[in-house]
Amino acid sequence: MAFSSTDSYIVSDQLAAAVNAAVTLEKPLLLKGEPGTGKTRLAQELADSLDADLLQWSIKSTTKAQQGLYEYDAVSRLRDSQLGSDKVHDISNYIKPGKLWQSFTASKRPVLLIDEIDKADIEFPNDLLHELDQMAFHVYETGEHIEAQQRPIVIITSNNEKALPDAFLRRCFFHFIQFPDEQTLAQIAQVHFPNLQPQLLTEALELFFDLRQIPGMKKKPSTSELLDWIRLLVAEDIDAEQLRQSRQQGSALPLTGALLKHEQDVELVERVRRVN
Amino acid sequence: MLIEFFQLLRSHGVKTTITEWLDLLEALSRRVVFADVDEFYYISRLILVKDESLYDRFDRAFSEYVERVAQVDVTEKIPADWLENALKRELSDEEKEKVKQLGSLDELLKSFHERLQEQQERHQGGSKWIGTGGTSPYGAYGYHPGGIRIGQQGNRNRSAAKVWDKREFRDLDEDASLEQRSYQIALRNLRQFARTGAPTELDIEGTLKATARQGGLLDLQWQSERHNAVKILLLLDVGGSMDDHIYQVQQLFTALKGEFRHLELYYFHNCPYEGLWRSNQRRRTEQVPTEQVIQTYGDDYKLIVVGDATMGPYEIAYPGGSVEHWNEEPGEVWLKRLLKKFTKAVWLNPQPERYWGYYHSVRMINQLMQGRMQPLTLNGLQQATDTIK
Structure with missing residues (x-):
C-alpha cells in the first residue's frame, strides 16, 4: 500500500516516494530538516495510514542504546528478594523490553520512530548498527536471542546537532525535508483550518514568507509556528485587512509572540520592517 | 548496471559505496521505480546520498548522466508516440497555442525528427541544431517560444529535470563537511568523567556493601551520573588573515561546543593583549580585561588558542605593536x-x-608556547589533546 497525503497531513511526492521505498526495501529511513517540517508527525501519519502501531522512542542526551533493547531492573529484584517473593528466581521477570524489542516481537509490523537521534552521545548510532541491520540481539542475562519476526518500519529523525557516523548512514535511506513552498504551506494550513478565509490566509502567508527571508534570524518561524499564529489570528478576530495594512505600513505585526521565539529576532524584525 | 552513473557520482565527490549501490539495484529490481526518471532521481538520491550538503553535487552528476543518456540515438530507440504523448502532457493549452507559431504539433515533431537525424553530434548554441542555449526551436534553455525543450523544463511542471537543474541545494554544499565528526572523535580523547549533581543512579557496588553491613537487609545506595568535567577556555583569533580559515574554525568550535559543557569563549585579534571580547559584534564596546579572565577561571581550565600567528614580529614583542x-x-x-x-x-x-617556517611570528609564538603549537588538522588535534590532557 502506498503512502500519500491524507485529510490531515500533506506530504510531498518525493517524501512519499522515500517512505514507500523504505517500507518496501525494509531499510531505516533517516529524516533531516528544519525543526517544524513535520518529521515526527510523519511517523504518526504513516502508522495511521498502514493501520500499524507506532512505537516512539524519544532520544535524550542521556539515552543509551541498551535502553532501546532492554533494561534489567536490579532494584525490584533486590526488593523482591527481601520480601521473599518467588519471582526472584527467574531473572526474566526483571528484564524490561525496550522499544526495539517491542517492535521486533510485535504481532503486526509496527512503525518504530527513533526521534531526534542526534541528541544522544556521539557513539549512540554506532551502538545500534548491528541491531538495526540484522534486526536481532542477544539478552545476556537470560541467554535469549531476540530476532524480529518481521522487520519493523524504522523512521529516524535528526535535527543535525551532531554529525552521524558513516557506517550508520550507509545502512539508512536519507531524505532531507525542505521547507514547504507557499503552495504546499497554503494546503497545509487549509487542512488544519478548513474554514479559514482565503484572503486572511494569503495575507498571513505573505507576511510569514517575508519574515523568513530576513537574514540573520536566530530561529526562523516554521510550519508549526505559522499554524499557531493563524489559530491566534482567528481567535483574536483579526481580519485580512488589518494584516494587509500592517504589511504595507510596516507597523507592528499582531501577535508576533507565536512566530518569533527570540528577543533578538523580535528586535531584528521590527528594525527591518521599519526600514522597508 | 548503471556503473557509469556510479563512477560519475564518485568523480563529482559524492562518496557513495558499493553497499548503497547494491541497495539501489535491489530497489530497481523490485520495481520501486520503473521507467520514470523523476522517481529514479528521488530514489537514487534517497539511497545514495546521506548528507544534504552533497545534494548539489548529486544534482550536477545526475544532470550530466542524463545528458549523456540523452545522447544515445533516440530516434531509433524511442517510438514516436512516446515523445508525442510526453510532450502533449507537458504543454498547457496556452503553450499549445504558441506551438502553432511553428505550425501544428505534428509538424514540429516531424521537423524535430528530421533534424535529429541530420545532426550527428552534441550541439550548443546556434539557431538550427538541437542542443542547449540556442535559439533553435529544439533544445534546452532556448528562447524560441514555440520550441521543444529536451531534458530541461523551464517552469511549473513537477518534473525531476526541473528539480536537479534548479540546484536548490547549492547553498548547502560545503567541502569536507564531515570534518566536524572527526574533530569530535579526536576531542573525546580529552574527556574526564566525574560524578556531579543529584544522585540518581543505583550504585550497585555500594548497595552490596551496605546491604552486607546491614546483615542482608536491603540498603540502597545512589550515586550521581557521570559527566564530562573537562573545562575549556577557548581564545579565537578573528579577522584579517584568519578569514581564510573561518570554515575550519567553525567546525572546530561546533565540535567543541557539542563535547564540552564548560566552554568559555573569548576573541582576540592576532595576539592576545590586555583586552579580550566575548561577542565579535561588540568588540569595540565590551572588552573584558585579560587580567579579569585570568582571575575568573581556575587553573583546571585548559587553554586552547586558535590563531594563525601570522603577524609582524613587533605585534608580539613591542609595546604599541x-x-x-x-x-x-x-x-x-x-x-x-x-x-x-x-x-x-x-x-x-x-x-x-x-608554511610555518616562512613566518618569523609563528616561530616566536611557538617558542612562547614552548613548542606546543599544533596544526588544525585531525592529527594535530589528537596531539593537542595529548598535550593538555
Missing part, C-alpha cells in the same frame, strides 16, 4: 601571563604546517 590600538605591554607579556595561570595549554594553527 598592536595594529588596532596602543598596547602598553607587548603581546608576549600577556601570552606568558595566560600560560602561567593555565598550564595545560595548546595553540592550534589553521595554517598548514609547511
Whole structure:
C-alpha cells in the first residue's frame, strides 16, 4: 500500500516516494530538516495510514542504546528478594523490553520512530548498527536471542546537532525535508483550518514568507509556528485587512509572540520592517 | 548496471559505496521505480546520498548522466508516440497555442525528427541544431517560444529535470563537511568523567556493601551520573588573515561546543593583549580585561588558542605593536601571563604546517608556547589533546 497525503497531513511526492521505498526495501529511513517540517508527525501519519502501531522512542542526551533493547531492573529484584517473593528466581521477570524489542516481537509490523537521534552521545548510532541491520540481539542475562519476526518500519529523525557516523548512514535511506513552498504551506494550513478565509490566509502567508527571508534570524518561524499564529489570528478576530495594512505600513505585526521565539529576532524584525 | 552513473557520482565527490549501490539495484529490481526518471532521481538520491550538503553535487552528476543518456540515438530507440504523448502532457493549452507559431504539433515533431537525424553530434548554441542555449526551436534553455525543450523544463511542471537543474541545494554544499565528526572523535580523547549533581543512579557496588553491613537487609545506595568535567577556555583569533580559515574554525568550535559543557569563549585579534571580547559584534564596546579572565577561571581550565600567528614580529614583542590600538605591554607579556595561570595549554594553527617556517611570528609564538603549537588538522588535534590532557 502506498503512502500519500491524507485529510490531515500533506506530504510531498518525493517524501512519499522515500517512505514507500523504505517500507518496501525494509531499510531505516533517516529524516533531516528544519525543526517544524513535520518529521515526527510523519511517523504518526504513516502508522495511521498502514493501520500499524507506532512505537516512539524519544532520544535524550542521556539515552543509551541498551535502553532501546532492554533494561534489567536490579532494584525490584533486590526488593523482591527481601520480601521473599518467588519471582526472584527467574531473572526474566526483571528484564524490561525496550522499544526495539517491542517492535521486533510485535504481532503486526509496527512503525518504530527513533526521534531526534542526534541528541544522544556521539557513539549512540554506532551502538545500534548491528541491531538495526540484522534486526536481532542477544539478552545476556537470560541467554535469549531476540530476532524480529518481521522487520519493523524504522523512521529516524535528526535535527543535525551532531554529525552521524558513516557506517550508520550507509545502512539508512536519507531524505532531507525542505521547507514547504507557499503552495504546499497554503494546503497545509487549509487542512488544519478548513474554514479559514482565503484572503486572511494569503495575507498571513505573505507576511510569514517575508519574515523568513530576513537574514540573520536566530530561529526562523516554521510550519508549526505559522499554524499557531493563524489559530491566534482567528481567535483574536483579526481580519485580512488589518494584516494587509500592517504589511504595507510596516507597523507592528499582531501577535508576533507565536512566530518569533527570540528577543533578538523580535528586535531584528521590527528594525527591518521599519526600514522597508 | 548503471556503473557509469556510479563512477560519475564518485568523480563529482559524492562518496557513495558499493553497499548503497547494491541497495539501489535491489530497489530497481523490485520495481520501486520503473521507467520514470523523476522517481529514479528521488530514489537514487534517497539511497545514495546521506548528507544534504552533497545534494548539489548529486544534482550536477545526475544532470550530466542524463545528458549523456540523452545522447544515445533516440530516434531509433524511442517510438514516436512516446515523445508525442510526453510532450502533449507537458504543454498547457496556452503553450499549445504558441506551438502553432511553428505550425501544428505534428509538424514540429516531424521537423524535430528530421533534424535529429541530420545532426550527428552534441550541439550548443546556434539557431538550427538541437542542443542547449540556442535559439533553435529544439533544445534546452532556448528562447524560441514555440520550441521543444529536451531534458530541461523551464517552469511549473513537477518534473525531476526541473528539480536537479534548479540546484536548490547549492547553498548547502560545503567541502569536507564531515570534518566536524572527526574533530569530535579526536576531542573525546580529552574527556574526564566525574560524578556531579543529584544522585540518581543505583550504585550497585555500594548497595552490596551496605546491604552486607546491614546483615542482608536491603540498603540502597545512589550515586550521581557521570559527566564530562573537562573545562575549556577557548581564545579565537578573528579577522584579517584568519578569514581564510573561518570554515575550519567553525567546525572546530561546533565540535567543541557539542563535547564540552564548560566552554568559555573569548576573541582576540592576532595576539592576545590586555583586552579580550566575548561577542565579535561588540568588540569595540565590551572588552573584558585579560587580567579579569585570568582571575575568573581556575587553573583546571585548559587553554586552547586558535590563531594563525601570522603577524609582524613587533605585534608580539613591542609595546604599541598592536595594529588596532596602543598596547602598553607587548603581546608576549600577556601570552606568558595566560600560560602561567593555565598550564595545560595548546595553540592550534589553521595554517598548514609547511608554511610555518616562512613566518618569523609563528616561530616566536611557538617558542612562547614552548613548542606546543599544533596544526588544525585531525592529527594535530589528537596531539593537542595529548598535550593538555
